[in-house]
Amino acid sequence: MKKLILGVMGVSMTCIPAVSKDRVTVDPDAVNSETILHAWSWNFPEMARSMKEIADAGFTMIQTSPVQQCYSPEGSGKKIFDDKVTEGNWYYYYQPTDWKIGNSILGSREQMKQMMDSAAKYSIKVIVDVLPNHTAFDIDAVSEDFYKAVGGRDRMFHSNGLAPMRDYNDRLQCTLWGSGGLPDVNTENPDFQKYYMQFVNDLIEMGVRGFRYDTAKHIGVHSDPVDTASCVKENDFWDVATGRKAVKGIRLAIPYDSLFVYGEVLQDKNVPEKEYADYFGQTASGYGWVLREALEKHSSKGLDLKSFHHQSAPEFLTTWVESHDTYANAHESAHLTDDQIRIGWVYLTARQNGTPLFFSRPAGSTRSNYYGDNILGARGNDEFKHPEVVAVNKFRTAMKGEKENVQISESGEVLLVNRGKKGAAMVNLSKSANFIDLPTDLPTGCYKDVVYGKEFKVKNGKIKGLLAPERSYIIVKK
Incomplete structure (x- = not known):
C-alpha cells in the first residue's frame, strides 16, 4: 500500500471566477491576496480550537483532509503512520x-458543524478535499448504500477500473484505469454524479466554500478517451461538478463563481492543462519542485524562480513549497528544515500571483523523525504561526492591488520581491550572512523589518542591508 499510494494524492485566486473565465490568458493586473493553511490530518475539534490562532496568523482559508466516510480497518489505530504494518493510517x-x-479520523458531522461555526466566527473560508475519482482498495468495504445509489457494483467502476495503471502518460489508462492501485470510479455514470453532487451540496449547506479535487487529472475531460464499454457517451463529470449542467434534477447549489475550486492536476506529459483550466484552478506542482531545488542548493542560480512553469495564468494557480504528498507520501521534501520551508513560504507568499498553501507538518516532527508525535487527528506543529509566516501573510493582504517586481542577486542566494512602492520581502537562501544590494521601488529612506526590527536603507533606487543566514525580512511602507 505504501508504494502503491504514490500516484494518489496532489490550488488559484481569491475566488475562482465563472466557468467562462479565460484561465490561460495572463492578466497583468490580477493580484491574489488569500492564503491557505492545509490542516493536514487535524481532526475537527483541533481545527475548531485553533481557528482564532489561524486567523491571527493571517490565513484566510483552511483546507481540511477528506471528510467523507472512508476505509477504517479493524485495529488501524491512532498513529499517522504505523511502522508495524508498514502503512500509514x-x-x-x-x-x-x-x-x-x-x-473515524476527522470526526462526526456534528463535530464538523462545530468547526464550521468556529471558522465563520473568524471569517475563515473552509476548503474540503474531495476525491470522486476512486473508492477504497477493498471494494467490499464500500457501503451497500453507495453501491445501491449508483446502480450496483457493475456500474460503480469503469470497465478497466480495477486494473492498475501502468503508464501515467497514457490518457486512456490515466483516466479509465486504477490510479495508484485504487479502483477507478465511473465518474460519468449519472447515478454516481447525482449521489456525489448531493454530498457536495450538503457540504455547501454546512458553509463549505471551496473544494480541492484530489487526482483531478485522472478524471477525463472531453478530449480524453470515452469508456463506451461502460455505456458512457461523454466525459461530462466536470460539467456537472462545476455547475454547467444538472444531473437527474440535481445541480450545484450555489453559483460556481462563489466557490474556491482547484484540482490536483500534477504536471507531466500529455496532461491537457488548458482544458482543465476551463473548469478550475490547478496545482503548480512544477513550480514547487523548482523552488525546493533552490532551497536545497541554497541558491536559485541556474533556476527560473520567476516563472510559474504552467500553461495556466498564474492568478489561477495554487502554489506551495511542499504538499502532503511531497512530505508524507514520497518524502521528497521532508528533509528540508523548517527554516528552509519558511523562507520558501515568504518568497512564494510575497509574490503577486498564485494562492499559496502552507502544509502543516506533524507536531514534534524532525528531519530524522518525519511523523514526530505521530498522533492521528492531532494539530500540527506551530510553524504556521511563526512570526515570519504571520508577517508575510499579512504583507500579502496589505499588498492587494500592488504589482510585483522580483529581483534576484547574481549569486542566486538573495531574493527580493518588491510590491509597488508599498513594500518588499527579502529572502536569504544561503547558510551564510549575505548583503543585499538590489533595485527596489521603495522611496528613498530607512526602513525596519516588521519581524526583527532590522534596518535597511534605500537610496538611488536600491535597497541595502545585511541578511542573516536562511532568514527572511518584510518591509511595509507606513
Whole structure:
C-alpha cells in the first residue's frame, strides 16, 4: 500500500471566477491576496480550537483532509503512520466508502458543524478535499448504500477500473484505469454524479466554500478517451461538478463563481492543462519542485524562480513549497528544515500571483523523525504561526492591488520581491550572512523589518542591508 499510494494524492485566486473565465490568458493586473493553511490530518475539534490562532496568523482559508466516510480497518489505530504494518493510517481517508459526512479520523458531522461555526466566527473560508475519482482498495468495504445509489457494483467502476495503471502518460489508462492501485470510479455514470453532487451540496449547506479535487487529472475531460464499454457517451463529470449542467434534477447549489475550486492536476506529459483550466484552478506542482531545488542548493542560480512553469495564468494557480504528498507520501521534501520551508513560504507568499498553501507538518516532527508525535487527528506543529509566516501573510493582504517586481542577486542566494512602492520581502537562501544590494521601488529612506526590527536603507533606487543566514525580512511602507 505504501508504494502503491504514490500516484494518489496532489490550488488559484481569491475566488475562482465563472466557468467562462479565460484561465490561460495572463492578466497583468490580477493580484491574489488569500492564503491557505492545509490542516493536514487535524481532526475537527483541533481545527475548531485553533481557528482564532489561524486567523491571527493571517490565513484566510483552511483546507481540511477528506471528510467523507472512508476505509477504517479493524485495529488501524491512532498513529499517522504505523511502522508495524508498514502503512500509514492517514491513507485511509483517501479511500472513500460512501459520500456521507464523517469518518473515524476527522470526526462526526456534528463535530464538523462545530468547526464550521468556529471558522465563520473568524471569517475563515473552509476548503474540503474531495476525491470522486476512486473508492477504497477493498471494494467490499464500500457501503451497500453507495453501491445501491449508483446502480450496483457493475456500474460503480469503469470497465478497466480495477486494473492498475501502468503508464501515467497514457490518457486512456490515466483516466479509465486504477490510479495508484485504487479502483477507478465511473465518474460519468449519472447515478454516481447525482449521489456525489448531493454530498457536495450538503457540504455547501454546512458553509463549505471551496473544494480541492484530489487526482483531478485522472478524471477525463472531453478530449480524453470515452469508456463506451461502460455505456458512457461523454466525459461530462466536470460539467456537472462545476455547475454547467444538472444531473437527474440535481445541480450545484450555489453559483460556481462563489466557490474556491482547484484540482490536483500534477504536471507531466500529455496532461491537457488548458482544458482543465476551463473548469478550475490547478496545482503548480512544477513550480514547487523548482523552488525546493533552490532551497536545497541554497541558491536559485541556474533556476527560473520567476516563472510559474504552467500553461495556466498564474492568478489561477495554487502554489506551495511542499504538499502532503511531497512530505508524507514520497518524502521528497521532508528533509528540508523548517527554516528552509519558511523562507520558501515568504518568497512564494510575497509574490503577486498564485494562492499559496502552507502544509502543516506533524507536531514534534524532525528531519530524522518525519511523523514526530505521530498522533492521528492531532494539530500540527506551530510553524504556521511563526512570526515570519504571520508577517508575510499579512504583507500579502496589505499588498492587494500592488504589482510585483522580483529581483534576484547574481549569486542566486538573495531574493527580493518588491510590491509597488508599498513594500518588499527579502529572502536569504544561503547558510551564510549575505548583503543585499538590489533595485527596489521603495522611496528613498530607512526602513525596519516588521519581524526583527532590522534596518535597511534605500537610496538611488536600491535597497541595502545585511541578511542573516536562511532568514527572511518584510518591509511595509507606513
